[in-house]
Amino acid sequence: MSNDLNSSGDNQLLGQDDADEPQLAQTPQDAPSVLPSVSAIVSRLRFKQVALLTALDEQGSLHKAAEVMHMTQPAATKALHEMESALGVTLFDRSPRGIEATELGRCVIRYARLIQSDISNLRDELQGMLTGQGGRLSIGTIMGAAPMVTRALTRLREVQPEVSIEITEDTSARQLLLLDQGRIDLMVGRSSVSSQPQLYNYEMLRGEPMCIVTGLDHPLATAQKVRLQELMSSSWILYSSNMPMRIWIEHEFKLEGLKVPGNVIETASPFVTVTLLAQSNMVAVMPLDIAHFFAAKQMLCILPVHLKTRIEHYGIVTRKNATLSSIGKMFINILRQQN
Structure with missing residues (x-):
């Protein structure tokens, strides 16, 4: 038996040819501008549907995404229909190259990745607490902040020697993408490089001579x-x-x-x-x-070149409404003490 999202009602779909091109849901021209309530969305969506969204984005093909998810193609088609119905929008369009996310679909995929990342972090933190390993922390930093970040991490390891730490060094723009995707818990850099800096919490630390x-x-x-x-x-x-x-x-x-x-x-x-x-x-x-x-x-x-101006300060950047782990909060407090 395939590992499908919802076995009920699958009999009608399982008789279809997997090679048939799926007919994805289309948003009618008179679609309502008001989306379903949060409770309605939560009651209809399932975690495996969320995983299917990211698989579709990565594979660019419903057939390949179904294989990755260990589903039949008709079951994947049905799951996609259910998601689009639950949200009230079209998430993917057909194209000669396969399926391609709509603008609304790309927004939903971004949040799908965040949900998956949060679940992964939840599992890792729980595992760390159960085994006494202290949990996990993923940090992004710009090059100029690296000395400050590494000093803070050294101090963190002194008080939490069992914590698992991942550090990514890159530009602020690329770090923000990782933050949006939930691949890092926080970053030390600049949120001002984003076209939507209001999406982040920013706490200034210091200048960067x-x-x-x-x-x-x-x-x-x-x-x-x-x-x-x-x-x-x-x-x-x-x-x-x-x-x-x-x-x-x-x-x-x-x-x-x-x-x-x-x-x-x-x-x-x-x-x-x-x-x-x-x-x-x-x-x-x-x-x-x-x-x-x-x-x-x-x-x-x-x-010895005299430079007339200074570059913009950098600081601690986190996603708004994101809940940091106790290890993340501890690391931020250490950064504040160093500043």
């Missing part, structure tokens, strides 16, 4: 004073466009009456940046705390 760095063999590595104009003949390593550090350095160029260098290498990776600096006479922008770490290891040189 920036500096200009280069390799030890750069002609100006030992200079006592360097003007930004003197570096315009060098090749630059910069963050991608529209990122806070890129916007900041472009503003610095503008204040000095300089054009943004052309033919730059764009990366957010400190390892790639340091490796490039060691192999060339390039220059780069880097958070001062990170630069001090590499400079102490004699892996780069901080150039």
